[in-house]
């Protein structure tokens with residue numbers, strides 16, 4: 001495309017279309033990941049990165065995580081977060097994979113900033129998301145030659161969604177805690193054909209988060225890595241065991257925050 005033909009203001013997102021659902025779902029099934037390229041414009045990436053730089057400057061090189069709708073409101077990511085095309089696409093993907101309507105229309109946004117020794121601790125933590133679909137937006141990925149970039153590594157579509165929340169919780173505990181070191185082993189990753197997804201800021205990466213065991217690779221403690229996740233569709237949203245899984249997750253974050 002000739003850039004001169006593109007009349008979008010430089011800080012506007014490229015429109016996300018529900019028509020992409022079929023192709024995305026196919027790639028997520030076949031390759032583990034579906035990609036929409038060049039959705040977040042460079043001007044917005046620059047703004048977000050300067051916000052992150054201020055945080056790192058103020059609080060030092062450590063791990064930051066923001067979750068829930070409040071942190072997005074009023075930021076330059078809000079137009080994408082509220083975009084009706086994105087919501088329609090997520091709904092469509094959910095219906096295709098889960099065979100029912102999503103339990104809610106809510107997108108759960110998370111921002112992760114990895115830096116310093118704590119950042120390394122937040123790497124290679126293989127997990128299943130609680131949400132059927134996760135979109136990963138790389139904001140800042142280290143890219144100096146010879147530097148570890150912290151790409152995404154995944155075992156695509158290792159399982160199906162579990163019907164009962166308690167089964168899901170027990171399975172997650174076994175896979176994410178008891179067997180944590182197994183998934184980190186290069187030999188196991190090779191043997192089980194783990195996929196490394198090279199992250200390019202500006203693109204949106206779609207995965208079946210609930211089905212695919214995944215983690216970010218480590219990057220150097222001296223670098224800063226920032227990603228945003230949009231999670232959608234938790235089939236166990238209204239389960240009585242949800243409180244337990246939130247508590248387990250909060251404990252895990254607290255443990256990792258200890259120096």
Ligand SMILES: O=C(O)CCC(=O)C(=O)O
Nearest residue numbers: 112129152215216227229
């Ligand atoms: O930051 C990343 O690359 C992945 C993070 C992730 O999988 C998550 O927060 O659920």
Ligand SMILES: [Fe+2]
Nearest residue numbers: 128129209214
């Ligand atoms: Fe995840």
